Amino acid sequence: MSDTSTMPGVPLAAPLYKELERQMRDALASGEWKPGEAIPAERRLAERFNVSIGTIRKAIDELVAANLLIRQQGRGTFVASHNRDRLLFYFFHVVPENGAKAYPDVRLLSFARSRASGREAGELGLAAGDPVFRARNLLSLGGAPVIVDELTLPAVRFPGLTERQFAGRSSTIYNLYQEAFGISVVRTRERLRATLADADTAALLGLPRGAPLLAIRRVALSYNDVPVELRLSLVDTAHHEYWADIGAPG
Amino acid sequence: MSDTSTMPGVPLAAPLYKELERQMRDALASGEWKPGEAIPAERRLAERFNVSIGTIRKAIDELVAANLLIRQQGRGTFVASHNRDRLLFYFFHVVPENGAKAYPDVRLLSFARSRASGREAGELGLAAGDPVFRARNLLSLGGAPVIVDELTLPAVRFPGLTERQFAGRSSTIYNLYQEAFGISVVRTRERLRATLADADTAALLGLPRGAPLLAIRRVALSYNDVPVELRLSLVDTAHHEYWADIGAPG
DNA sequence: AAGTGGTCTAGACCACCAT
DNA sequence: TGGTGGTCTAGACCACTTA
Numbered sequence: 001m002s003d004t005s006t007m008p009g010v011p012l013a014a015p016l017y018k019e020l021e022r023q024m025r026d027a028l029a030s031g032e033w034k035p036g037e038a039i040p041a042e043r044r045l046a047e048r049f050n051v052s053i054g055t056i057r058k059a060i061d062e063l064v065a066a067n068l069l070i071r072q073q074g075r076g077t078f079v080a081s082h083n084r085d086r087l088l089f090y091f092f093h094v095v096p097e098n099g100a101k102a103y104p105d106v107r108l109l110s111f112a113r114s115r116a117s118g119r120e121a122g123e124l125g126l127a128a129g130d131p132v133f134r135a136r137n138l139l140s141l142g143g144a145p146v147i148v149d150e151l152t153l154p155a156v157r158f159p160g161l162t163e164r165q166f167a168g169r170s171s172t173i174y175n176l177y178q179e180a181f182g183i184s185v186v187r188t189r190e191r192l193r194a195t196l197a198d199a200d201t202a203a204l205l206g207l208p209r210g211a212p213l214l215a216i217r218r219v220a221l222s223y224n225d226v227p228v229e230l231r232l233s234l235v236d237t238a239h240h241e242y243w244a245d246i247g248a249p250g
Numbered sequence: 251m252s253d254t255s256t257m258p259g260v261p262l263a264a265p266l267y268k269e270l271e272r273q274m275r276d277a278l279a280s281g282e283w284k285p286g287e288a289i290p291a292e293r294r295l296a297e298r299f300n301v302s303i304g305t306i307r308k309a310i311d312e313l314v315a316a317n318l319l320i321r322q323q324g325r326g327t328f329v330a331s332h333n334r335d336r337l338l339f340y341f342f343h344v345v346p347e348n349g350a351k352a353y354p355d356v357r358l359l360s361f362a363r364s365r366a367s368g369r370e371a372g373e374l375g376l377a378a379g380d381p382v383f384r385a386r387n388l389l390s391l392g393g394a395p396v397i398v399d400e401l402t403l404p405a406v407r408f409p410g411l412t413e414r415q416f417a418g419r420s421s422t423i424y425n426l427y428q429e430a431f432g433i434s435v436v437r438t439r440e441r442l443r444a445t446l447a448d449a450d451t452a453a454l455l456g457l458p459r460g461a462p463l464l465a466i467r468r469v470a471l472s473y474n475d476v477p478v479e480l481r482l483s484l485v486d487t488a489h490h491e492y493w494a495d496i497g498a499p500g
Numbered sequence: 501a502a503g504t505g506g507t508c509t510a511g512a513c514c515a516c517c518a519t
Numbered sequence: 520t521g522g523t524g525g526t527c528t529a530g531a532c533c534a535c536t537t538a
Contacts, residue, residue, distance in 0.1 A: 052529065054528070057505090073536080074504050237445075242442040244343075302510065308508090324518080502538090
């Protein structure tokens with residue numbers, strides 16, 4: 001039953017550029033090529049792999065389209081890394097109505113070691129009961145609290161993570177993942193619902209109990225679609241909106 | 251102040267393939283190339299424009315990436331058109347929890363000619379008071395009502411649109427736009443919020459008044475980013491979710 | 501000036517689809 | 520069998536950045 005030799009649409013040999021792409025993805029996943037660093041020049045790669053430069057370019061094209069690499073004419077091709085701007089414009093979709101995007105202020109509410117629920121285990125590729133870290137953050141935009149975040153991190157991937165690290169970081173959380181644990185978030189999956197604020201959340205956001213909130217369940221994925229973080233965001237959308245644009249502006 | 255000749259990042263002459271892309275976009279926008287039809291073969295286009303085939307392919311690549319064209323090996327390159335699948339998997343983001351995507355049943359609740367509010371005019375590129383059509387739909391998934399849609403269409407773009415057309419159509423609404431009015435929706439912008447059901451909406455969805463609803467404000471855009479439809483969707487997310495995936499699976 | 505990515509060419513050959 | 524898109528090559532030259 002595992003004979004794929006006659007399956008339509010499944011070529012026996014992948015195109016050369018797909019194979020090169022796979023090898024480059026491995027170089028990224030293994031940490032051989034690190035965030036922010038330049039990868040070898042196209043001419044060098046073409047030499048190393050003994051292929052035409054056009055073929056190398058096609059492989060790189062795919063990784064650029066997937067936002068894993070960034071080309072800069074005259075400078076080189078770089079591994080995408082988490083800086084404030086990337087976070088803001090690529091992963092953060094809550095924006096003030098009639099206003100410009102702003103960086104959220106983050107306050108850590110709680111941090112604890114715990115165990116994965118069945119659902120969490122499924123989403124994180126763990127077994128139920130495996131150790132996880134849980135953190136709770138209050139995010140403010142323009143001075144006012146707007147979002148309550150509940151994060152769940154698989155402990156295996158964040159060995160020795162401490163509350164100090166989490167609270168004391170100067171930049172974004174994804175930046176911490178990247179620099180302290182070598183974990184790059186390259187993609188997210190989000191599921192949205194409307195819900196009502198419970199007493200606790202309402203108090204944090206300065207809302208009456210039962211106020212409508214946008215609930216965002218996010219799974220953050222690293223290279224090879226490995227899940228590295230679960231996040232439940234409860235958003236007060238009285239003065240903010242979630243942006244979703246479908247189809248490239250082109 | 252309008253001298254752009256020395257602005258950095260704004261080349262005086264666009265690359266050839268960008269110019270070709272622009273011309274092909276025009277062919278799409280003008281209706282010279284119609285949805286579902288094949289465009290001329292790459293070799294023919296290369297001849298017509300007197301460029302190398304690689305340059306033509308690069309231009310087509312861009313339009314394929316923007317979902318305006320679809321390549322099919324051995325058959326040709328086709329103008330993207332609205333069929334049920336495209337609607338479902340590309341533009342429709344409400345899915346049942348733990349279930350497969352399904353086609354919604356649509357029931358027309360009301361249809362009327364009206365005038366654009368200031369906000370609507372701004373979003374549709376009209377003047378306040380310009381004529382619009384308004385329609386209200388009840389969408390059911392798996393037999394149960396889940397979504398109330400309020401549509402606003404600029405009357406100029408839909409000359410002679412009737413309630414009969416709207417109610418009696420056999421396929422999707424975007425299909426009607428395409429076939430009866432030559433309007434292709436190629437992109438959407440959505441803004442999401444949480445809200446509470448008013449009495450009217452609650453009754454339609456079989457919910458108590460004050461139940462939490464997901465409110466989706468959508469602007470549908472045609473070629474050249476021309477807005478052609480506003481839609482407010484009120485979604486009961488008790489058993490459904492809105493899907494937003496950021497970053498291509500690659 | 502040296503090194504990088506970006507554009508463009510001209511062609512060979514392959515994989516797939518229709519007939 | 521003829522036509523289509525898909526892959527790959529080998530090279531020239533351009534645009535941009537850095538030193």
